[in-house]
Amino acid sequence: MNKISGAFLNRKAFIPFITSGDPSLEVTEQLVIKMAEAGADLIELGIPFSDPVAEGEVIQNASMRALAGGVTVDKIFDMVGRIRSKCPVPLILMTYVNPVFAYGTEKFFKNCKEAGVDGIIVPDLPYEEKGELTPFCSEYGITFISMIAPTSGSRIRMIAKEAEGFLYCVSSMGVTGVREHIGDEVNKMVEIVRSVTDIPCAVGFGVSTPEQAARLAAFADGVIVGSAIVKIIEKYGPDCIPYVVEYVRMMKNAVKNCEGL
Template identity: 40%
Template sequence: MTLSVSDIFRKLNEKNKCALVPFITAGDPNLKITEKILKILDKEGASIIELGLPYSDSLADGPIIQEAAARALSRGIKFDNVLHMVQNVAQDISSPIVIFTYYNLILTKGTENFVQVINKSGAKGLIVPDLPLEESEELLSLCSKNGIELILLISPTSSLERIELIAKKAQGCLYIVASTGVTGIRSDLNLEIKNLIKTVKRITDKPIIIGFGISNPSQVIQVKSWGVDGIVLGSAFVNKIANFNAETTLVELTSFCKEIKQAIDFVQ
């Protein structure tokens, strides 16, 4: 049985390990390939996997992930198709799947129905980057009742008071956004995030993951040294899948995942 997000962090903490959290877009290039990729990421050491639902107005995402979503939508990928695929693969992998989506899609499907169906699919967590904290109570309650952990985000512009509120409400872990703006590959990381991590760790003992802009082994090693519990790489993985080639893409993706996993496990 797949563990919850919280259980994964408890196990990693016992071993003083940091979580690898790759992100991919469901349905790019198609759902059969997405299923293969989920199995590859699980086999190569992903602790948790973020699975983005393709959405036409993904405001938090940069060009790489937006283009992946557009490709999936252009091929007719639907919400129900994605959940059917998740249901097929979740029982075969140990990495819990966290659904990444936008609030409007949840509202369109009906909040209670949405949470119930992603739980039925075998997903274990949910990230909604545009969910206002002030409107999160219903979703938090429904997730709690349905075995889904709602992961809340902290940005570099969050006030101390707001960080305290987010930390109190968050389920599973806290997600620190490493830079303002959208997701993407960046050559340099915002070093002020190191201080933000220290602030959050003073407020709560909940696990902390960090993402947005982290894309290579040296950045992974740098961010891990700041004391986080997990590192998210999105655009870097999605970019490996773009321009899919049946002969080379999965081999290259496997190699990249191995490389990032080695960086995560690197002991300084």
């Protein structure tokens, strides 16, 4: 069992997402450590990108702020290296395929390994084209996290059979962002996955309240929250850490209370 799968062992996982460098890399570094202390089981770090097609306005704006602040992929790797010496929680980079290619694919994954990155999510890379990256993931020991969505249909079983670490289940159509209501499609997706594999299923896109997290954790293995946390960071800027920590603790408790159900 790899480190990422181990984060789901005997518990429901809470997985926060933040954009690296928003409001600064120094704050991001502190946030990761403090979120882990507050109960985060895995942490997703977004690499800011000028055209994040899967993201809603909140995370798009966070990317723009980070890029305006001079964040680069090299600076993110340096930050992850510093975090890794203080924080054992698995770290996953969320990026788009263009920044990886522009950086140099082999160099990117080599630096992932050296920095201590555990996994990668690439939302704009179709399943059929994952071979562009998975050989490098295998060579450098980086887990490639696959995604499924309500539109995946008959491909869900195929994707699930080859998935590693955990399966990222997109709760609803469209881009990331806080939603009032999350439909039942994701429950059906998890049922299909369960029919072919026992890989952990974590649900993301639109989750923001403890009630939503608890409802999803009742049938899924983990809950992913991004936009709601990024909105807190946007609101409080450099002073966001205690507010994010309070939110993460609240959401982790909601997920944890579903264990054993």
